[in-house]
Amino acid sequence: MTKGRVTVIDIAKAAGVSKSTVSLVLQGSSLVNEATRTKVNAVMRELGYVYNRGAANLRQSGSKSKIIGVVVNDLTNGFFAELAVGVDMVVQSAGFVQFLSNTSESPDRQREVIASMREHGISGLILSPARGTEASDLKPIVASGIPVVVAVRNVPGAKVSSIASDNREGVFAAVQHLVSLGHRRIAFLGGFRDTAVFNERLEGYRAAVAACRVEQDDDLIVDAAPSRAGGAEAIGRALSISNKPTAAVCFNDAVAFGVCDGLRAKGIEPGRDFSIVGFDDVIEARTAVPALTTISVDPQGMGRRAAQLLLKQISAGKAEAETIVSSVRLVVRDSCGASGVPVGREQA
C-alpha cells in the first residue's frame, strides 16, 4: 500500500460505488443518497484521500481553478503587506487560495511572475504594479480574458479594473485642515510631475486653495523625488522664495520626513514653527517625532475591496473594467502643532 496517491477510484472500490458517485460526493451534489454520501466520506477519511485540484482543473475548462494571483511591488513595505493581507482575507473565505509574489519593483520579474501564474491557471490577478510597468506588460493576460485588478498605482493605457485611493480628496482635506489652523501660504512639496498620482494630488491642492480662498502661487508647488531626500530638497527650494510658506502638504510621508529634516537643518522646528501634512500614514508616521499628521489610506481595506471586485468579475464571467476610488481620512497628530484642535483626533 501507500504506493501511489489515493485516487477517487480507490475510494470508489473501497466504498463499493463508482468513481462518478465519489465525484458527485466531492462536489457536494444533492443527487447522491445520504447513506452513500456518509459511507464515501468515511472511506475517504480512512484512506487519507486528498483531492487533486490539478486534475479537476484540467477537466473543468480552466476558469475555476480556485487560485488567484497577487503580485506586489514591495512586500517589505508595510503598506503593501497590509494590502496583501486584506486580499487574502476575502480570497480565503471565498474558498480560493492566493498565489503571492513579490517583484521588488522590477518589471522584468513582474513579467516572469505573471507568466508563471498564468501557467498555473490562476483565475484572476490582483496587481500592485512595479514602477515602470507598461500597459503592454498586461496585454497578454488581459487578452486571455483573465480578470485583472490593478491596485494602488494605475497603469496608464491598460484596459483593466483598478482601485486607488482618493488622492484628490485627501490633499483637499489636508489643505483645508491647514487653513483651519490659520495658514494662508501653503506649499505642495515633492513627487514627480509626470506621474498620475502627482497630478491627482496636485489637483486636490489647487481645488482646495481655490475653495478656501488662500494665496495661490505656483512658486509654492515644488516637485522633487518622492523620497526623504527629495523632501529635504523641496523644502529648501520652497523657503528660498521671498514670500515663504508657513505650512506644507507633502506628496507622501517619506517626503514629509525629509521636509522635517530640511527644516531642522535651518533651525526651524517642524510642528511648532512650520506645519506639515503627509500622505499614506506609513507605520513610522505614528512613532516619528513629531508624530506626523497625514492622510491615511487603509491598505487592508483596499486589499479587501480589490479582492471583492476581482471575485465579482470572476463569477460574472467578465465584467467591464471598473474603477474604484478608495476613500481616505485625515489623521491629525502633532506635525501641525495642532494638538488639541477640535478636528477628529486620532482615536487610541
Added chain:
Amino acid sequence: MTKGRVTVIDIAKAAGVSKSTVSLVLQGSSLVNEATRTKVNAVMRELGYVYNRGAANLRQSGSKSKIIGVVVNDLTNGFFAELAVGVDMVVQSAGFVQFLSNTSESPDRQREVIASMREHGISGLILSPARGTEASDLKPIVASGIPVVVAVRNVPGAKVSSIASDNREGVFAAVQHLVSLGHRRIAFLGGFRDTAVFNERLEGYRAAVAACRVEQDDDLIVDAAPSRAGGAEAIGRALSISNKPTAAVCFNDAVAFGVCDGLRAKGIEPGRDFSIVGFDDVIEARTAVPALTTISVDPQGMGRRAAQLLLKQISAGKAEAETIVSSVRLVVRDSCGASGVPVGREQA
C-alpha cells in the same frame, strides 16, 4: 478562433510536427533538431501558447509541481513579511513559485490553508506556525512525504526540519551589553511563559545574569503579552517592586516600544533614565525615538536559508529532519543611553 486555449496539439498542427515533438521542445530536450526547435518556438509565440502546468503535473508523478507553499502566522508583522520575501527570492530563482498565505495566528485557518495547499500539489512547505500549533497539525502532511521546514518558532513534538534564531545567545549578548554599561538590576519583560521561544530567551537571560554575577531576582522576570500593550503593562509591574530595575531586555521590539510608552507615562525618559534592549530589529526600531538597541535576526536571511533547506530536501527526495539555528547580532542604538560606547555600533 480564440475558442479554447491553445494546446500543444494546436502548436503541433501549425508547425507540422507531432505533439510529442512539441513536448520535447517544451522540456528543452536535446533530442530535437535545432531547426524544428526554432520553428516550434516561433509558432508557440505566434499563437500565444501558455504552458499548462496542471496537466503536466498530472502526468508527472506529482512530486515536481514547482510550487512551494509558504504559510505565515502574521504577514502584517514586518518580521514575517521579510521572511516571506527571503523565501520568495530563492524559491523564485529556482524556478518555483510561491503559494503564500497568512493565518493570522489561527491554527484552524492554518489547517485549512495547509490542506488547500496539499490539494494543489505543493512540493514542499515552509511554515511559520501560528501560536498553538500542535505536532498533530503537521502529522498528515509530514506523513505524506512532503518536505516541511518550520521557521522561527518550532512545533514541539513534530519530526520536521526547523530553523530558528539563536534566542539564548541573543538575550545573553543583550544582558552582557547592559552589564558593560554598568547596570546591575536588569529586568526581563514580556512574552508568554508557555512558549518555547520565551523559555529559550529566558534561559539566555538567566545564563547571562549568572555569568556576569549581577543581581538575580525572579521579581525582575515579568511575563506579559508579546505586544506593545503587554510591554507597557510589564514595565508597570516591574517598577512596582521595591528594588527597581534600571534596565530591561524585552521579549521583542513591540514589547520594548510598550516599555518606552510605560516609562514616559511615569515621567521616566527611556534611553536616558532607563536602558532598554529589544529583540527582532523590526524596521521601526531604527526610526523610533530613541532608536532601539536590539537583537537583529535578519529575517530575510532566515527566509532564504529556510528555502534553501527546503529545496535541498525536495531534490534529495527526502532527507533527515535537520535543525538550523540562525545566529543573531546585537545592534547598538540609542535606547541604552549608550551613544558612543565602544561596542560595535551599527554601521551606516
Added chain:
DNA sequence: TTGCAAATTTGGAACGTTCCAATTATCAAG
C-alpha cells in the same frame, strides 16, 4: 402485478500534458 416518474448510480469520453516503445530519416562505411 404493471407502469412510470423520480431518485440514484454509472460507464465511458474528455481535459493537456509526459513518457515509452516503436518508427522513420539520415548518413557513413562496407
Added chain:
DNA sequence: CTTGATAATTGGAACGTTCCAAATTTGCAA
C-alpha cells in the same frame, strides 16, 4: 546500394478528475 548505427520523430497510453447520456433502482398509484 546495402547495412547498421545514430539522430529525430511519432503514436498511443497514461495521469485523476468531471461531465454527459444512459442505465438502474426505488416508490407508489393504478
